Each structure stands twice: as C-alpha cells, then as structure tokens.
Amino acid sequence: MELYFLGTGAGIPSKQRNVSAAALRFFNDQGSTWLFDCGEATQHQILYTPLKLSKIDKIFITHLHGDHIYGLPGVLGSRSFQGTETPLTLFGPKGLKDFVQTSLSVSGTFLRYRLEVVEVEDGAVFKERNTVIKVKKLVHGIPSFGYRIEEENQAGSLQVDKLKALGVPPGPLYGQLKEGKQIQLEDGRFINGKDFLGPCKKGRKIAVLGDTRYTEAAIELAKDVDVLVHEATFGAHEQELAHQYYHSTSVQAAKVAKMAEASSLILTHISSRYGENADRLLNEAKEQFVNTYLAKDLWSYSIQP
Known part of the structure; x- marks a missing residue:
C-alpha cells in the first residue's frame, strides 16, 4: 500500500498546500485506489502522481465542508469522460447523495459507470474484498467521520x-x-x-480522520494502527482557538497516536497561517510522539506488509 497526499492544507488553498485529499493505492489489487476526501483541484493534483482516475473505485468523504468535497464533481465527471466504465462507490455523511446528484444534474454531467452513494453513520462497518472499514463519528462543527481500514490477516508462506x-x-x-x-x-x-505454513502475515491497519477536536473516538479508531492520518490545523499554543473552531493541535494529534499505541502519525490539514514554518508543528508533535511525519502535497508514504 502507498498513501499519496494530494492536498494537505486547511480551509482554503495556499501556494504551499492544496485543500484536503489523500489516496491509498493497493499494489496487490491491480492498482485499485481509494480516495479520502476530494477538495477543489484534486483531479489536477492527481496528474502529478502515478495515480489514475480509472483505478479509483472507492471514495471516502469525512465531512461536507467545501475544502473536502468541492473537487468531487470534477473527479466523477472526468473519470467518465476518460471512458471508465467500472463501478465506483462513494461513502460519506448524510447529504452527500443530494450534493452529488444536484452537481451532476445541474451541470448536465452523464456518468458512463454505475455510481453508488452510501451515507454512513456512527459505528458503521463495511467489508470490501479482504478489507474491513470501520466508521466513527468525530467532533466537528458538522457531522465528521473517521475511517479505520483493517486488512485481514493472510496465511503464511508455504514451506x-x-x-x-x-x-x-x-x-x-x-x-x-x-x-x-x-x-x-x-x-x-x-x-x-x-x-x-510459515508465520501468519499480519494485516495492515490505517486510520484516516476527518476534521475534529481531540476526542476518545479518534483513539478508538487509531488503536494499534500502522499509520494514523490526523489533522493538525493549529499549533500547541493555540489550543483554545482549535477548540473554538472544532479542530486539533499538533500536540493533540500526537496524544491520540500515543494513547492509541499507533506505529506512526502523519499530520495534515495544516493552516495556511504557518506557511513555510509548518515544521514547527512537526517538532511540537515529535516531543510527544517521535514517529511523526508532516505531510506535504504530492508526498507519499509506503505501508509495508
């Protein structure tokens, strides 16, 4: 698996960071790709990566704020314009179906593939091939969800x-x-x-969270994961501001990773106020949780078996 970060900014795009989107590419499944959030210009960012719209068969939307969904109509339409006919499933909060249907209808966009929209609720569980997806509601100004992806354990190699x-x-x-x-x-x-048979091959576990205040639900989603992707909109000294705007600080993200005993933490959704000084957030988090990375646009992170 490999995580590609297409947009790592918060709220509005900046010269350093586009708005939210990340893709999880499966190498053992013909390059099948799952997209997490789809901010404005996501399809443009994809052009600078090895990813292909035709290989995206699942899209998970964490919440319906514009910086997480305004790129969705373009991705859906372009996937069809390129001739893709394989089905696509879209997961997200209630209201997502109306947003998609209205966007496609008003723009006169026809999809040549079957599109299924699944509106998720707290505690939902889905099975996709050899992977289980678990959903938990977080704490944000509007309904926002986190997704936990659990790969099933695989039998060991034949001796x-x-x-x-x-x-x-x-x-x-x-x-x-x-x-x-x-x-x-x-x-x-x-x-x-x-x-x-040799030792069982342990399945990989990933948690990708939407915008949220610090919450126990995040710790539950991130329990024992190989990778936790968590927002860090604000710095450590702006905890009150983060709480006011329903977001998290770098240190709160690190606290979630530490409490959950995650293997690694990736910070994203970085406010444009930090500009070239975003490494400050990374250093703050590392004081609490050493194995922390700061995502940047078009950066990728490999998740080994």
Missing part, C-alpha cells in the same frame, strides 16, 4: 523445501496445502497444510 524433503511433488496439492487443508498422498500418508 516448499519441507514438502520437497517429504517427497511431495509441486502441483495442485500445493494449492490445497496453502489453504491449510489436509491431503492424502499416493503412498497413503496424510499431511496437514497447517504444518507447512
């Missing part, structure tokens, strides 16, 4: 050398053993596939 030492020839039997099944060999012996 071929051991099988060859027992005289088990390569072929269809290896497939059955890989599935953990018991088989009988031609000489009458029974062997159990589970005895020839």
Whole structure:
C-alpha cells in the first residue's frame, strides 16, 4: 500500500498546500485506489502522481465542508469522460447523495459507470474484498467521520523445501496445502497444510480522520494502527482557538497516536497561517510522539506488509 497526499492544507488553498485529499493505492489489487476526501483541484493534483482516475473505485468523504468535497464533481465527471466504465462507490455523511446528484444534474454531467452513494453513520462497518472499514463519528462543527481500514490477516508462506524433503511433488496439492487443508498422498500418508505454513502475515491497519477536536473516538479508531492520518490545523499554543473552531493541535494529534499505541502519525490539514514554518508543528508533535511525519502535497508514504 502507498498513501499519496494530494492536498494537505486547511480551509482554503495556499501556494504551499492544496485543500484536503489523500489516496491509498493497493499494489496487490491491480492498482485499485481509494480516495479520502476530494477538495477543489484534486483531479489536477492527481496528474502529478502515478495515480489514475480509472483505478479509483472507492471514495471516502469525512465531512461536507467545501475544502473536502468541492473537487468531487470534477473527479466523477472526468473519470467518465476518460471512458471508465467500472463501478465506483462513494461513502460519506448524510447529504452527500443530494450534493452529488444536484452537481451532476445541474451541470448536465452523464456518468458512463454505475455510481453508488452510501451515507454512513456512527459505528458503521463495511467489508470490501479482504478489507474491513470501520466508521466513527468525530467532533466537528458538522457531522465528521473517521475511517479505520483493517486488512485481514493472510496465511503464511508455504514451506516448499519441507514438502520437497517429504517427497511431495509441486502441483495442485500445493494449492490445497496453502489453504491449510489436509491431503492424502499416493503412498497413503496424510499431511496437514497447517504444518507447512510459515508465520501468519499480519494485516495492515490505517486510520484516516476527518476534521475534529481531540476526542476518545479518534483513539478508538487509531488503536494499534500502522499509520494514523490526523489533522493538525493549529499549533500547541493555540489550543483554545482549535477548540473554538472544532479542530486539533499538533500536540493533540500526537496524544491520540500515543494513547492509541499507533506505529506512526502523519499530520495534515495544516493552516495556511504557518506557511513555510509548518515544521514547527512537526517538532511540537515529535516531543510527544517521535514517529511523526508532516505531510506535504504530492508526498507519499509506503505501508509495508
């Protein structure tokens, strides 16, 4: 998996940062890509990455503020104009369906692919292929959600050398053993596939949160994740301002990562007031949680198995 940050600013675009959007690309699934939020000019940012609109098959909207959804009609329309016919599912808060339908209808935009809009609620759980998506409501001025993506554990590698030492020839039997099944060999012996599998490969876990004040719900979503993507609109000394505008500080984001025992934290949704001085937020967070990164537009982060 790889996370691409297409927009890492807050509220309005700046010369350094576009508004919110991030993409999660799956390398073991023909490049399938999930988009998280879709601020203005997201499709333009995609042009500077290896991502393709045709490969986006899921879009998760955290909340309906303009800096998170105003790029959506353009992405949906361009995906169709390019000839893509594969289905796309859109997840987000109540009201998202009306926004999409109105935008497409008023602009006379026809989609050549099937579009499904799923309006999420607190506690919702979805299963997509070998991945589970969990939804929790956060604390913002309007309904805002966080998404937890859990990859299922995978069976360990088949220990071929051991099988060859027992005289088990390569072929269809290896497939059955890989599935953990018991088989009988031609000489009458029974062997159990589970005895020839290496350690289980632990599924990856990612939490991508929408705009929010510090909240226990964020800690729950981020529990034991490999990567937590959390907003850091304000600096440590502007906690009251962050609370007033329903946002978080760099230190609060780090506190969530620490309490959740996350492996790494990525700060995003950075206010334009910091301009070239955004590293201040990174340094503040690192004092609380060392493994912290500051996202920048067009920066990517690899999530290894």
